[in-house]
Amino acid sequence: MASDVIIVGGGLVGAALAHGLVKASATVTILDEGDLAFRASRGNFGLVWVQSKGDGMAEYARWSRQSSDLWGDFAKSLGEATGINVGHHRPGGLELCLDQGEYETYATSIKRMHNQPGVGENDRRMIDGDEVRRMEPNVGPEVVGAAFCPYDGIVNPLYTLRALHQILASSGADYRGDHRVERIVPEGTGFRVVTARGDFTAGKVVLAAGNGSPGLGPDLGLDIPIGPERGHIIVTERTRPLFNHVLGQVRQTDEGTVMLGATKENVGFDTGFNLEMMRQVASRAVRKVPRLKTLRIIRSWSALRIMSPDGFPVYQESEAFPGAFSVSCHSGVTLAAAHALKLAPRLLEPGFNDHFSAFSPRRFDVPTTA
């Protein structure tokens, strides 16, 4: 039986879109891979982050802020529907600077964003080292200052995904794990999606498969200019609460464990481990918060971000095959609320590309003006 929409990808983006579509009364099928897939959603740091988003694209700054503003109620609704506390908090966030160069980089970014229309720099401001330590007594003496934004927060991305899956299961959405999509065939007024375990048809199809989307794009006349960027994360044992706000690369979870990031490597589709990256993360972390030195690292992993050339999302409806969409971003956590509540309904209406013109991949076709 055909559904209204097939979503390829059951991670944070796909599941959030599915949730939004179900709320808009569409029938949804989600096709997901198996246990050992790349799954950026499993490797996510869990920031619901606003500061620094959209330096170079005012619309992204506005979109991130909107999602952050929606997240509180979104988390509550997930909790009410499933009994799962996704641990959303918005105490404001600090990006700590370990030297003057880092400080200047952030300060310059704020100035640039201030000059952009709309939400500007999202009330992000620089503060000096002493004020940082007043706000956060556990921050060490090497920190020269920080960028602070009151709209930054955190959430548990794994519990969020679990809650979304649970809601989808109980609301009658058809979730199929272990159904890797091989190709998609436009047929009549809709699409036939081919997997090794059977075919599925729908009037619309959305590619939300992270780094798996570009491979399927050509079938639908969609060019999806994104690629993998590896990040390492390490997690410590539980400890008593250390912070009043969220520190960008040092974040304490509700369970009390401390997650540390963030590195960037371009190594293709390799989720292997690089000890030098772990060393860098550990080294920066203990310089920022010396008290962390005695904590034991219990786990680590690397995951592949979904990265476009400018780091901003890519949203589009196919012009060759209307009804086919791709939704790709590296901020699946931050944008989950906006994806579910604001983007998903647009998939059912005309004019998607006009509404999300800023995020069209056409921006990469145009030579940049100075």
Added chain:
Amino acid sequence: MRSEVDVVVIGAGPAGMAAAVAAAGAGAGVVVLDEQVEPGGQIYRAIESVERNRPADLSFLGDAYVHGSTVAGAFRAVRTDYRPASTVWQVGDLGKGKRRDVVYSRNGAAETLSVKHLVIATGALERPVPIPGWTLPGVMTVGAVQSALKTSGIYPTGNLVLAGSGPLMLQLAVQLITAHVPIAAIVDTTPPGGLSRAFFHLPRALAAGETLLKGWRMLRTVNRSGVPIYRGASHLQAHGSKQTRGEKVTSLSFRSQGTDYAIDADVVALHEGVTPNTQLTRLLQAEHRWDDRQRCFHPLTNQWGETSEPGVYVAGDGGGIAGSLAAERSGMITGLAVAQSLGLLAEAARDFISEEQRMRRFIDLSIRPFLDSYYPAPNWIGKVGDDVILCRCEEVTAGQLRAAMAHGCSGPNQAKSFLRCGMGACQGRMCAASVTEVMAATSGATPDAVGSFRIRPPIKPVTLAEVAALEQGVL
């Protein structure tokens, strides 16, 4: 400070010691890393200390244990760079010149070795036994009681109940009886009809006649000891009661030959066989296969012990449960193979010398089908009750796992991210096998199809300070 060495052997049990002796004997530079402070692994744990400080204890620890003295002696006599109290926490992918970095902690600081040939001899662990109440203080493994006996000469007081099935439990029972340590009861979960089950394998087992005879004598010792024995037991549950500092175990209930029992217990020693310790081989992403008879995963190895990862060998029980004597043989075989790879031994010489080890190993292994049949691996773990804790570290129950599966959770790694099982300090060592069994039983998929947790470094917790202080550029 990273040094380049010929061979690193991880584990100083019988397999590791034998591999080190064989490789060093051929002239290789061998570094042996082991977490304990003296050699012996688990089977010969503290053998040197016991000989030196408590020789009287050898009388009840038994001949099999005493043999460890010979093995350790041979190990000490050969020149190796033996580094005790060293905890390996990372082994890197192949890198510069096809060498791997082995990172370990010693005295609170991390050190790195760069090596082409790695022998993993980390042996086995007891199969975790997830019965209701297994997390109560006082519930431990048979190996734990044995380990305390070997290390410190201490034994359980009060009502000691041995509960389970397998040669190791038999061995502990005999050790305790010989040492005049009272055992309140033996609750034997071996399914009835062992001899008729195993009869088919008896002819082959006769090749290891001496071992068979020893086993028969041990059974006789236990049967004549006066210790109450409950046979064909099932549905074990540990029960506790509160005291000043939390609960501890006070009784064990079970069913035996149609009757339900509840007996007093202050210490319950569980046992349902041993399984390969696959933490390092999983870290290295070597290929593993599920063994249906022993109900556990083991890495695939060729005749020299080499895994699917180039230069990575497994010797001893880590490659598949075969016992301590077979572990020595396979250690020697692997050591010779490594020496040949280093160019220190001609292929012909390697083949010739290892031939004798192979024959002896074949004989040692002759008893295995008989034992595996007489003491079959438990078949109930996949069906444990919903209330039973599978992941001790994060307190995740079988029921939570089944519920997650009903919501689309397709494998152990998704289960880990949804439920946190496998995310604790033990990094899945205690729950991985049970999670696979429950998921296989619930979905109907084979354990091979279900798979296991992805293992990443550090494989033992290490402080941020130590990692921050690593030299730059380690893999």
Added chain:
Amino acid sequence: MFQRLPNLIRKPISFSFEGQEIEALEGDTLASALLAVGVSSLRDAPVSGTARAPYCMIGVCFECSVEIDGVSHQQACLIPVCQDMDVRRQQAEKEAGDALGG
């Protein structure tokens, strides 16, 4: 719960556990020394806070994790007793500290 077999050769060693002095013998691991004096729980489970005690005694289960000199997840079954060691139960939430020279 546990008792020692008689022995006259091994040297006595004392260390402190939760501020109390514990008599042990050379060669003991922290875990066996503590079992020998009747300490039935070395840590609390992190989620429920229930008491836990050693299960495997070979360094696999981490139920014997204790805190020594401010560093946690020290596996008591692998660590030989040393004179005057200061050992604490592992708390469900460990206090991040400056023990390593903050």
